[in-house]
Amino acid sequence: MSIADAVSELKLIFQERLSTAPSVLEQHGKDWTWNAGRNPDAVVFPHSTDEVVRIVKICAKHQTPIIPFGAGTSVEGHFAAVQGGITLDMQQMNEVLAVNAEDLDAKVQAGVTREQLNRHLRHSGLFFPIDPGADACLGGMTATRASGTNAVRYGTMRESVLALTVVLADGRVIQTARRARKSSSGYDLTRLFVGSEGTLGVITEVTVRLFGIPEAVTSAVCSFPDMKRAVDTVIETIQSGVPIARIEMLDEVLMEAVNHYSKLDYNVAPTLLLEFHGTKSSADEQARSVEAIAREHGCVDFRWSADENERAKMWQARRDVPWASLALRPGSKMLATDVCVPISRLADCIVETKADLAESKILATLVGHVGDGNFHLGLMIDPDSKEEVAHAEAFSERLVHRALAMDGTCTGEHGIGLGKMRFMIPEHGEAVEVMRMIKSALDPQNLMNPGKMLPARAEL
Amino acid sequence: MSIADAVSELKLIFQERLSTAPSVLEQHGKDWTWNAGRNPDAVVFPHSTDEVVRIVKICAKHQTPIIPFGAGTSVEGHFAAVQGGITLDMQQMNEVLAVNAEDLDAKVQAGVTREQLNRHLRHSGLFFPIDPGADACLGGMTATRASGTNAVRYGTMRESVLALTVVLADGRVIQTARRARKSSSGYDLTRLFVGSEGTLGVITEVTVRLFGIPEAVTSAVCSFPDMKRAVDTVIETIQSGVPIARIEMLDEVLMEAVNHYSKLDYNVAPTLLLEFHGTKSSADEQARSVEAIAREHGCVDFRWSADENERAKMWQARRDVPWASLALRPGSKMLATDVCVPISRLADCIVETKADLAESKILATLVGHVGDGNFHLGLMIDPDSKEEVAHAEAFSERLVHRALAMDGTCTGEHGIGLGKMRFMIPEHGEAVEVMRMIKSALDPQNLMNPGKMLPARAEL
Numbered sequence: 074m075s076i077a078d079a080v081s082e083l084k085l086i087f088q089e090r091l092s093t094a095p096s097v098l099e100q101h102g103k104d105w106t107w108n109a110g111r112n113p114d115a116v117v118f119p120h121s122t123d124e125v126v127r128i129v130k131i132c133a134k135h136q137t138p139i140i141p142f143g144a145g146t147s148v149e150g151h152f153a154a155v156q157g158g159i160t161l162d163m164q165q166m167n168e169v170l171a172v173n174a175e176d177l178d179a180k181v182q183a184g185v186t187r188e189q190l191n192r193h194l195r196h197s198g199l200f201f202p203i204d205p206g207a208d209a210c211l212g213g214m215t216a217t218r219a220s221g222t223n224a225v226r227y228g229t230m231r232e233s234v235l236a237l238t239v240v241l242a243d244g245r246v247i248q249t250a251r252r253a254r255k256s257s258s259g260y261d262l263t264r265l266f267v268g269s270e271g272t273l274g275v276i277t278e279v280t281v282r283l284f285g286i287p288e289a290v291t292s293a294v295c296s297f298p299d300m301k302r303a304v305d306t307v308i309e310t311i312q313s314g315v316p317i318a319r320i321e322m323l324d325e326v327l328m329e330a331v332n333h334y335s336k337l338d339y340n341v342a343p344t345l346l347l348e349f350h351g352t353k354s355s356a357d358e359q360a361r362s363v364e365a366i367a368r369e370h371g372c373v374d375f376r377w378s379a380d381e382n383e384r385a386k387m388w389q390a391r392r393d394v395p396w397a398s399l400a401l402r403p404g405s406k407m408l409a410t411d412v413c414v415p416i417s418r419l420a421d422c423i424v425e426t427k428a429d430l431a432e433s434k435i436l437a438t439l440v441g442h443v444g445d446g447n448f449h450l451g452l453m454i455d456p457d458s459k460e461e462v463a464h465a466e467a468f469s470e471r472l473v474h475r476a477l478a479m480d481g482t483c484t485g486e487h488g489i490g491l492g493k494m495r496f497m498i499p500e501h502g503e504a505v506e507v508m509r510m511i512k513s514a515l516d517p518q519n520l521m522n523p524g525k526m527l528p529a530r531a532e533l
Numbered sequence: 534m535s536i537a538d539a540v541s542e543l544k545l546i547f548q549e550r551l552s553t554a555p556s557v558l559e560q561h562g563k564d565w566t567w568n569a570g571r572n573p574d575a576v577v578f579p580h581s582t583d584e585v586v587r588i589v590k591i592c593a594k595h596q597t598p599i600i601p602f603g604a605g606t607s608v609e610g611h612f613a614a615v616q617g618g619i620t621l622d623m624q625q626m627n628e629v630l631a632v633n634a635e636d637l638d639a640k641v642q643a644g645v646t647r648e649q650l651n652r653h654l655r656h657s658g659l660f661f662p663i664d665p666g667a668d669a670c671l672g673g674m675t676a677t678r679a680s681g682t683n684a685v686r687y688g689t690m691r692e693s694v695l696a697l698t699v700v701l702a703d704g705r706v707i708q709t710a711r712r713a714r715k716s717s718s719g720y721d722l723t724r725l726f727v728g729s730e731g732t733l734g735v736i737t738e739v740t741v742r743l744f745g746i747p748e749a750v751t752s753a754v755c756s757f758p759d760m761k762r763a764v765d766t767v768i769e770t771i772q773s774g775v776p777i778a779r780i781e782m783l784d785e786v787l788m789e790a791v792n793h794y795s796k797l798d799y800n801v802a803p804t805l806l807l808e809f810h811g812t813k814s815s816a817d818e819q820a821r822s823v824e825a826i827a828r829e830h831g832c833v834d835f836r837w838s839a840d841e842n843e844r845a846k847m848w849q850a851r852r853d854v855p856w857a858s859l860a861l862r863p864g865s866k867m868l869a870t871d872v873c874v875p876i877s878r879l880a881d882c883i884v885e886t887k888a889d890l891a892e893s894k895i896l897a898t899l900v901g902h903v904g905d906g907n908f909h910l911g912l913m914i915d916p917d918s919k920e921e922v923a924h925a926e927a928f929s930e931r932l933v934h935r936a937l938a939m940d941g942t943c944t945g946e947h948g949i950g951l952g953k954m955r956f957m958i959p960e961h962g963e964a965v966e967v968m969r970m971i972k973s974a975l976d977p978q979n980l981m982n983p984g985k986m987l988p989a990r991a992e993l
Binding site: 258496 | 635638678688692705706709711720721722745773774776812815818874905907936937940942944948949957967987
């Protein structure tokens with residue numbers, strides 16, 4: 074085994090599209106969070122599935138790890154080259170291959186970002202709704218089973234991906250499915266690769282569902298005297314069956330941060346950001362239903378924003394949450410974590426977590442895609458302080474075990490990467506062994522993003 | 534290996550809950566379609582996951598095939614014991630284990646049927662929407678990735694299953710997921726088992742999503758001078774984003790059959806059965822939109838049926854389609870087949886198929902869950918006539934290849950079983966080998982419903 078041999082062989086083929094420049098390696102070895110990084114030995118920029126096949130075959134021959142890299146926006150150390158190897162930067166595979174407007178789907182190369190796809194669609198009356206915040210690429214969003222603010226209405230990548238082109242560990246290429254909306258033909262390989270975090274193969278093309286741009290969009294902001302009332306509003310909204318498009322909750326710490334960072338003047342209190350899609354009359358009907366529920370639960374104010382500019386400002390503020398949070402403590406790094414619980418347990422989980430935060434004296438912001446029972450915490454820590462890191466890790470551990478005890482999951486949408494590997498067995502138990510069996514079957518040399526997601530078997 | 538030894542050992546444990554009576558074996562070896570059957574060596578009726586574990590371990594020890602059996606309503610020879618073995622009849626595992634009304638989910642044993650679950654839910658304001666026609670059990674519906682009339686609005690079993698309890702081939706038990714609505718934690722084992730047709734393990738418990746019973750339901754029937762106009766109405770309805778709950782198409786042959794069998798007086802012409810769910814105002818708004826689309830496409834009549842009795846009669850007629858079809862030719866057996874294509878190709882696919890039917894002089898009825906691009910054909914044949922069987926098989930082959938050429942799938946919801954194994958390689962190509970790798974990894978002795986879904990590797 075020699076990674077150096079693989080690098081030399083690839084250099085001959087890819088020339089200036091293979092880089093070993095320290096700045097390039099560094100940029101591909103470390104995400105923006107507190108997670109430890111490690112540089113790959115080289116970064117290569119393929120343009121096609123065929124080129125990925127060549128790379129994978131050369132790496133397989135030299136037993137060299139292969140780490141797929143999208144827009145670099147994942148947050149659990151997914152792309153750190155923990156065993157060295159070659160990073161495949163997919164960003165130059167950025168062609169929209171087909172838009173089938175009649176079928177409401179599109180096929181793109183893995184490096185196309187969600188904003189790029191939506192720009193491409195701008196005259197079609199269609200859009201791709203999944204919005205994890207960052208301008209992630211569709212290959213990476215698929216690999217991490219991304220979701221985000223619109224998931225409560227439009228689903229996650231699990232529901233949105235119709236088919237994938239995947240290069241397997243031995244260089245074979247498969248199509249996981251065809252474009253039919255449903256099928257009972259064979260194992261669901263599409264869903265197997267959605268969320269596989271690069272550990273089973275390299276996703277090179279993605280076919281996704283699109284949706285018609287709603288005729289009308291209505292937004293609202295409402296704040297509450299406490300968190301529980303906000304969460305109860307969410308629970309009742311979901312249970313009432315209102316097809317709400319977004320229902321985001323920000324805690325009071327975050328509202329202050331957002332006001333400051335994005336120059337806004339929202340109430341500094343637990344707040345819901347709401348969006349309704351439909352015909353004019355159905356969007357209004359939905360909004361009125363939720364307003365009634367919010368008022369019943371004692372919301373302090375309920376501000377409408379049918380105006381597109383105001384709406385854009387509000388969602389931009391939502392997107393700026395990570396930076397607004399970090400600005401609360403200049404120089405800090407973020408431990409960004411998320412959990413997801415059945416919605417009936419959401420209030421309990423959040424209230425207990427806020428109490429834990431208060432007791433632990435950790436500076437953190439809370440934001441949730443609460444319609445799915447999913448919420449995020451950003452802990453602002455000094456990564457050089459062992460004490461702070463240990464303190465934050467202990468908190469994070471308590472958070473996950475709290476969610477698991479409520480029949481929840483250790484991550485709603487961030488994925489496992491390095492950061493959450495230690496929770497795989499607490500969450501899945503024996504099923505982790507089934508995952509390992511699948512991993513071994515498809516990647517017997519353990520070259521596809523090794524050292525991620527699946528914890529090593531315990532020593533005897 | 535000795536199946537007889539497994540039967541003896543199981544008999545000692547299960548006593549009268551293990552049967553080798555010829556009538557019982559026969560009932561479990563053959564479905565109601567034209568597919569060839571084969572009796573198992575014994576049928577055992579477990580009551581719990583633990584009992585399934587005991588059965589699977591004994592079968593594994595004696596290298597005896599294990600065939601899970603639900604309500605026996607599958608149509609592709611899924612449960613024929615082609616290599617002999619033990620059939621696990623799951624129908625006595627029929628307990629509703631939990632209804633979490635606040636979370637809109639329920640956990641049931643695999644043998645609970647969909648109608649049983651809905652009866653159980655009748656005072657909760659919730660329902661389980663997936664309706665494949667027959668009163669199938671949830672284990673079987675999961676294993677075949679069932680869908681049916683409501684899928685266009687509520688999704689298929691792929692979207693509805695939140696978690697499964699599965700007994701693996703070596704007797705280990707796994708939970709595939711927790712109850713959180715979404716998760717990015719690990720491989721999607723839930724979706725791997727949904728549609729696995731008993732070939733990877735025995736599903737013993739199923740957690741499914743529920744929905745609030747809509748405040749208002751409106752139905753309509755409309756008929757068209759020809760098939761193309763009906764299909765174009767469907768395509769435009771889907772593209773317009775109307776969240777229609779059901780949109781079923783029946784051809785003129787079937788309308789005549791249904792009128793006769795169910796004593797109705799519908800127009801004998803291509804017909805759409807429509808249903809709209811929502812608040813009173815949104816259901817009416819949806820219905821008016823679709824009426825406008827249908828009239829633009831020249832529908833002959835558009836009959837509303839807000840009345841619950843009339844609606845029930847209409848959907849009962851829809852459910853009686855198989856029997857109404859068979860009554861067209863007493864003594865015949867049905868070759869029941871389905872395909873699914875991208876909706877933009879639906880009109881082409883149906884028009885070409887109808888022309889093929891006319892030319893082939895085959896008596897057949899056509900009904901479709903057309904909102905998904907999915908349609909069914911029931912060919913009434915004399916199973917003892919080799920000529921008719923060959924003729925029907927050739928037609929069926931042309932149908933599948935027509936669908937595949939349109940980027941469709943060989944089955945939208947029936948599954949592969951025995952009947953469609955020969956289409957796996959034409960549809961999936963190299964991906965079939967990945968499915969085989971997964972099958973070998975999870976079931977190295979090939980005891981879980983062997984001889985189904987995955988065609989044997991070609992001889993060299």
